[in-house]
Amino acid sequence: MKFDNFSGLKYIGKLKNRKSTEIKSSRLGVGFECLDRDMWDKEQAWPVLDDLGVKWARVQSGWARTEEEKGKYDFAWLDEIVDKLIERGVEPWISISYGNPLYCGKVNVAAPGKPEEFMECDKFGVGFPPVYSPEAREGWQNYVRALAEHFKDRVTHYEVWNEPDLLSFWKAQPKAAEYVDLVRLTSEPLKAVFPEAKLIAGAIAWGMTVWSLRWFEDCMKAGMGEHADIITYHGYKSVPERHSTQEIAAFNHIINKYAPGTPYWQGEAGMQSYVPEEAIGSGALSTMKCTEEIQARMLLRRTLLELNNGCSMSSYFQMGDFAHYSSWQSATYHYGLVRLKDGSCKPAYYALQSLCTLLHGALEDACGRTAAHLSVKTDTSDPRATKANTWNANFVRDGKPVHSWWLPESLENELEYKTVDMSMYVDSDLSLPEPVLVDPLTQEVYSVEFGYDKRTCGEEWMFDDPEALGIMHFPSLPVSIDPLILIDRSQIELV
Numbered sequence: 032m033k034f035d036n037f038s039g040l041k042y043i044g045k046l047k048n049r050k051s052t053e054i055k056s057s058r059l060g061v062g063f064e065c066l067d068r069d070m071w072d073k074e075q076a077w078p079v080l081d082d083l084g085v086k087w088a089r090v091q092s093g094w095a096r097t098e099e100e101k102g103k104y105d106f107a108w109l110d111e112i113v114d115k116l117i118e119r120g121v122e123p124w125i126s127i128s129y130g131n132p133l134y135c136g137k138v139n140v141a142a143p144g145k146p147e148e149f150m151e152c153d154k155f156g157v158g159f160p161p162v163y164s165p166e167a168r169e170g171w172q173n174y175v176r177a178l179a180e181h182f183k184d185r186v187t188h189y190e191v192w193n194e195p196d197l198l199s200f201w202k203a204q205p206k207a208a209e210y211v212d213l214v215r216l217t218s219e220p221l222k223a224v225f226p227e228a229k230l231i232a233g234a235i236a237w238g239m240t241v242w243s244l245r246w247f248e249d250c251m252k253a254g255m256g257e258h259a260d261i262i263t264y265h266g267y268k269s270v271p272e273r274h275s276t277q278e279i280a281a282f283n284h285i286i287n288k289y290a291p292g293t294p295y296w297q298g299e300a301g302m303q304s305y306v307p308e309e310a311i312g313s314g315a316l317s318t319m320k321c322t323e324e325i326q327a328r329m330l331l332r333r334t335l336l337e338l339n340n341g342c343s344m345s346s347y348f349q350m351g352d353f354a355h356y357s358s359w360q361s362a363t364y365h366y367g368l369v370r371l372k373d374g375s376c377k378p379a380y381y382a383l384q385s386l387c388t389l390l391h392g393a394l395e396d397a398c399g400r401t402a403a404h405l406s407v408k409t410d411t412s413d414p415r416a417t418k419a420n421t422w423n424a425n426f427v428r429d430g431k432p433v434h435s436w437w438l439p440e441s442l443e444n445e446l447e448y449k450t451v452d453m454s455m456y457v458d459s460d461l462s463l464p465e466p467v468l469v470d471p472l473t474q475e476v477y478s479v480e481f482g483y484d485k486r487t488c489g490e491e492w493m494f495d496d497p498e499a500l501g502i503m504h505f506p507s508l509p510v511s512i513d514p515l516i517l518i519d520r521s522q523i524e525l526v
Contacts, residue, residue, distance in 0.1 A: 033473055037450070039480035039507035043467070044525035046474040048388045050081045051120035057391045058338060059383070060087030061368065062299060062349030064126070064193075066112060067093020068155050071351040071367065073112065075374035080350070081119040083368070083380065084387025088121045089298060089346050091193065094174050095131045095156040101170070104177045113185055124188035126234065127175060127217060129200070130156030134170035138163060138203040150202060158202035160192065162213050171213075176220040183225040190263060190298070191217045194236035196246045207249035218258040229260040234298060238264030239278040248285050256290030261343070263298035267315040271333045272422055272439040279340045297337040301348035302329045303365040304377055310362040320443040321365070327378035328442050331471055331514045334386055335435050339424035341396060347383055378472060385471035389433065389516055389523070390426065397425035400458035401432045404489075405510065408450045414489050419449070421510065431522060432463050437514040444512055451510040454484060455503040463503065465520035472513060476525060479517070481505045 032042040061083065066073055090112055098104050116123045132152040138159055141148040152159040161167035179189070194200045195210040203209075214232045221228050232255050237243040243264065264282070268274070286293050302316045304326040311317055319325075330347055337345040352371035353364035363371055368380040402425070406417040422439040425432070434455070457463055468477045485501035486493040495501075509515065 033470060033475055034468075034477060034509055037507055037509055039505065040468060040477040040509075043476050043478050046385060046388060046469055046476055047524040047526045048082065048384050048474070049084050049391065051084050051086060051387075052081055054084055054086060054120065054387065054391045056393070057084070057086035057387060058342070058344050058394060059085050059334070059387050059390065060089065060344055060346035061085045061383070062301070062346055063088045063090045063112065063116070063123070064299075064349055065091060065353065067091050067096045070353045070355060072354065072371065072374070073351070075369050075371075076350045077115055077119070078374070079369060079376055079380070080116075080121065083384050084391070085383070086120070086122055086391075087344055087346060088116050088123050088350075089126055089190075090116075090123050091126045091128050092178060093155075094127070094129060094171070095154060097178075098131060098133065098174055101133055102173070104174070104181070106178075106181050113182065117185060122188075123186055124190060124231065125178070125182065125186055126190040126193050127178065128193050130159030130161055130167075131170065131174075132156060134164075134167040135159040135161055136164070136167075140202045140204070142204060158198075158200050160195070160201060160203070160209070160213055162209055162216070163203070168216055172216055172220045175217050176224055179221050179224040179228065183228070187227065188229045188231060188261070189217075189221055190231035190234055193234050194265065195234065196243065197236040200236075205246075207246055208253045211250055211253040211255045214255055214258050230258055231261045231263050231296070231298075232259035233262045233264055235264040238266050238297070239268075239275060239282065241278070244278060244281050244285065247282065251285055251289035256286075256293060259290070259293060262286065262293055262295040264295065266297050266300035266333060266337060267302075269316060269319055270439065270441055271329065271336050275336060275340060283341070294343040295341075297342045297345040299346060299348040300333045300337070301366050302326055304379070305365045307362045310364065314364055314366075323377050323379070324446075325442050327382040327472055328513055330379045330382050331386070332437060332439075332442070334383070335424040335514055338390065338394070338426070339396065381474060382471050385469065385474055389469060389471070389518055390428070392428060394433070395427045397427050397432065400427060400461060401425045401434060402456045403434060403436065404454045405436060406452045407510065408452055414452070414454070419510075421451070424514070427461065428522060430461055431519040432457055432461055432517070433522075434517040435514045436510060438510060438512050440512050442512060446511055446513065448509040448511045451508050453505040453508050454489070455505070457503060459500060463519050466503075466517050467520045467523070468508070469516045469518060469523070471516060476523065479505060480507065
């Protein structure tokens with residue numbers, strides 16, 4: 032077993048995973064993007080999707096594929112996807128995108144102050160928003176109306192566009208006011224047909240950076256918060272934890288300033304498991320060292336970080352490897368949880384499967400009800416002088432803590448497990464009577480040696496106070512760049 036060398040751990044079995052159809056609610060999802068352009072083989076997803084355990088799937092609507100003749104809508108291709116997701120216990124949310132060559136024609140792609148340079152809308156309409164002519168605006172609203180009417184009994188959540196702050200998806204130079212104009216154009220027919228629909232706005236490409244914060248506030252100043260029921264952002268960073276403390280605080284500040292209480296989703300985050308030489312530099316994080324193990328590690332750290340930062344749903348990008356990325360890039364893009372070559376599952380699939388099983392249901396942010404102090408034993412015997420920087424994600428489920436920890440170092444580093452001493456404060460209203468350690472990568476489960484430290488502080492010479500509740504003490508746990516999870520035995524099943 033993986034942690035046989037840790038005397039405080041005893042292997043007790045493998046995690047029994049829950050299917051999507053067995054889970055009532057969850058904050059975890061997966062991407063089913065780009066099927067309007069047939070960029071990956073969705074047939075590889077259906078045999079393994081229910082076993083994954085996610086409850087949400089982001090699907091792009093594909094206006095150009097649906098309306099190939101003006102005024103005639105063929106949703107058959109999208110019906111198949113939506114229905115098969117629902118059959119497997121997964122709720123689809125539709126990203127309404129992109130343009131349509133029947134309406135969008137040409138757009139000026141020149142930078143401000145440069146001579147006009149026009150580009151013709153291609154057959155997929157990617158990057159051609161329908162805001163520049165009365166005909167395009169009317170065509171878009173008619174399409175949204177037809178989409179909402181067709182799916183209102185099956186789909187409740189609709190997102191406006193994808194990454195409007197990125198030139199690739201808004202070729203006429205991204206402008207916050209123009210994007211908010213599109214949000215308004217979408218909201219009117221959507222809510223007229225389906226008043227209970229949840230409109231999702233943002234889809235910010237550079238989510239949680241100083242650039243995205245400025246873009247986001249510009250959108251909110253232009254009135255986006257008046258229409259949005261949910262805000263989405265995308266998360267791509269080589270080290271997921273980098274900048275997250277400042278940016279998430281600023282992001283929440285902007286929400287509270289313009290639209291207090293609006294929930295937010297992390298709508299797209301992932302990385303490739305392999306990058307062909309001809310694709311290096313094309314696609315998010317494609318200049319990183321990429322392996323299947325690093326991809327799984329990224330998924331765990333990104334997802335735990337986002338949930339701990341307060342997002343109401345976090346979606347992994349994406350379900351399957353791309354057979355091609357665009358008309359000009361034929362290389363395979365290996366972002367998927369399943370391999371294009373044979374549909375088999377990568378380590379990242381099992382990592383997300385573990386999180387779905389461990390974090391489903393009424394998962395809450397701990398909000399200070401738990402706190403952990405970790406000391407790497409090779410650093411020092413004084414817990415105040417530990418040198419290793421550790422990261423924690425603190426949750427509560429059904430009155431019991433769910434706690435994760437790792438080293439927030441480069442994902443490209445060699446994997447090395449160190450021994451850590453962990454002391455944990457648990458609110459007196461919570462309980463953790465039988466903690467077990469779960470490795471989400473291997474799905475191995477271990478019983479954990481622990482006790483209660485009843486000293487009033489961490490000085491070695493202090494005496495216990497027998498009447499004190501004390502703190503939980505775990506004298507020998509592993510720590511590395513891979514997250515591990517502590518959960519109560521009553522909240523899991525073993526195979």
